[in-house]
Amino acid sequence: MENENIIRKFLYGEMPEEERFEFEEKFITDEDLFEQIKSFEDELIEKYVREWMDSAERLKFEKYFLNTKKRREKVDFSSLMISKVKEEARVFKKNDEVISEDSVWQKLAGFFQTPQIVAAISFTILVIGVGGWLLYQNFGDGDSELVENQRKDVTQMPERNFTPTPRVSPDGLPKNLKDNLSNKDNTNINTAVRKTPKPANSSNRKNPTPIKTPIIKVAPNPVLALFGGTVRSRGKNNVLNLPKNSRGATLMLNLESEDYKTYQAQLTDADGRLVFARGNLRARKLKIGFFVSAKYLKKGDYIIKLSGKSVRGENESVADYQFRVN
Amino acid sequence: MAVNFLILMHKNLSAADLEQFLDLLDPNRGQAAEKYIALRTRLEMFFEWRDCENTEGLTDIVFDRVIKKIIQGEKIRNAEAYCVSIAKFVLLESRRERLRTSEFDENSIGIIANIPAKDSIKEKGTRDQQLNCLEKCLAKLSADKRKLLTDYFNTDEKNFITTRKCLASGLGITLNTLRIRVCRLKSILEKCTKDCCQEC
Numbered sequence: 001m002e003n004e005n006i007i008r009k010f011l012y013g014e015m016p017e018e019e020r021f022e023f024e025e026k027f028i029t030d031e032d033l034f035e036q037i038k039s040f041e042d043e044l045i046e047k048y049v050r051e052w053m054d055s056a057e058r059l060k061f062e063k064y065f066l067n068t069k070k071r072r073e074k075v076d077f078s079s080l081m082i083s084k085v086k087e088e089a090r091v092f093k094k095n096d097e098v099i100s101e102d103s104v105w106q107k108l109a110g111f112f113q114t115p116q117i118v119a120a121i122s123f124t125i126l127v128i129g130v131g132g133w134l135l136y137q138n139f140g141d142g143d144s145e146l147v148e149n150q151r152k153d154v155t156q157m158p159e160r161n162f163t164p165t166p167r168v169s170p171d172g173l174p175k176n177l178k179d180n181l182s183n184k185d186n187t188n189i190n191t192a193v194r195k196t197p198k199p200a201n202s203s204n205r206k207n208p209t210p211i212k213t214p215i216i217k218v219a220p221n222p223v224l225a226l227f228g229g230t231v232r233s234r235g236k237n238n239v240l241n242l243p244k245n246s247r248g249a250t251l252m253l254n255l256e257s258e259d260y261k262t263y264q265a266q267l268t269d270a271d272g273r274l275v276f277a278r279g280n281l282r283a284r285k286l287k288i289g290f291f292v293s294a295k296y297l298k299k300g301d302y303i304i305k306l307s308g309k310s311v312r313g314e315n316e317s318v319a320d321y322q323f324r325v326n
Numbered sequence: 327m328a329v330n331f332l333i334l335m336h337k338n339l340s341a342a343d344l345e346q347f348l349d350l351l352d353p354n355r356g357q358a359a360e361k362y363i364a365l366r367t368r369l370e371m372f373f374e375w376r377d378c379e380n381t382e383g384l385t386d387i388v389f390d391r392v393i394k395k396i397i398q399g400e401k402i403r404n405a406e407a408y409c410v411s412i413a414k415f416v417l418l419e420s421r422r423e424r425l426r427t428s429e430f431d432e433n434s435i436g437i438i439a440n441i442p443a444k445d446s447i448k449e450k451g452t453r454d455q456q457l458n459c460l461e462k463c464l465a466k467l468s469a470d471k472r473k474l475l476t477d478y479f480n481t482d483e484k485n486f487i488t489t490r491k492c493l494a495s496g497l498g499i500t501l502n503t504l505r506i507r508v509c510r511l512k513s514i515l516e517k518c519t520k521d522c523c524q525e526c
Contacts, residue, residue, distance in 0.1 A: 011375065021414060024375075028368045028413070029406045038371070039505035042512060052483045068377055077516050080453070082479050084460055088472075089480035 007040045012064045042078070049079040051225055055254060055286060062227070221291070223250045228306065228319025238323035240297070248293040253306055253321055258283045260308025264315055265290060270301040297325045347393045350405040365406055369413055376417055384420055388413045452523075459522035463515050471511055478508050
């Protein structure tokens, strides 16, 4: 730990000159110390590219570390290598899951043999299935049957083409489920089912097709930290990898100082067209964060022009932040 | 082979002069060559950590001067320590030269760091090329080394220390040794990727 603090001081140029020369003499003649310094440097770079540093250290890193071409190239390479290795790890994990799935099912097959377990699992699946179906109804068109029926002025539901799951009895509820649900729920569900019109093609009932409860997978919204004041922040153009299903991204603008009460951010594309703007932003701990919907973040290069509102109410330019959406 | 290698690096010096230098490093010629390469790496990093751009050139100057001193009859006991003292002088001279030839000002470090961005299309092409080369270089690694990298970096901020301690424990090594091992692998990949990009 003490060694790490000394190495950190060395790498950030915080050692007095005499002490530094002594330290340099040591590592040039001591291979072990040299390797330690190199590996610590690598770890610092990793923390930087993975945004694991706090803002104070990040500023220090950018000021003292990114001031040679070689080190910027090192940071670039680290970023590329770590993303590539993480991508490989995801692929390996997925393959492992596919392989192990069979063996898990094989193990569970034996467990499912006992009648009590079979009954319990079937009941659970039925509950989940009905619950999922009800959720689907709720989120499907926004006209939830349950919500509708809780109102006093119940209205007819629009016709829907659906067929009940094979396990659902004609009135829309499995018998054992009716017994176990609360009366209130029963009423709502029963009413919902009664209100639901019969499917257009009744012959479907003979060979009902199972309803797949859609599982809407929402990708997490990424956060991109941006630094102003430099054209190439962190030694590279900032890249936002926006997942397909994400709603958008949070852009976190880092400030060198908080000189204004409120700020305005204007997002322009590579052609200088204003794409999105957000005003009345407030800085917090030298950061301004705001969410941008994915519809404004098509692939390409962008610039955020940040301006602060002066006392006289005029917008004064603070910094520009560049990034690219992939 | 070591001497030939050195001759390529230091064209103005004779084979005999270079052999004297290698003898200082180690009587065994093979070991001497390895020590030379290791020493060279450390000197280059010395200059890099002192914010020098031309690290290879400056390191060459150090070795040239050390070898010249040997030719002049200077008695050198420890070649590595001697190289360090020469390196300090070379560093100071390099700094004076930079001050003399540029408008370098200690207070404008921030400005020096602000190097204009490359053309974004060109940079994207370079990055794609780098990615292709990295993939080729990763493919050259053995499966266990590749797995080591994957296991090492596949973690998050909260758990990375624990994950790596477990990884090190599983391999029967200390965390420090694991870091050094990964650092070496990364250097190999970086060099391989750089060489590949230069060939393209």
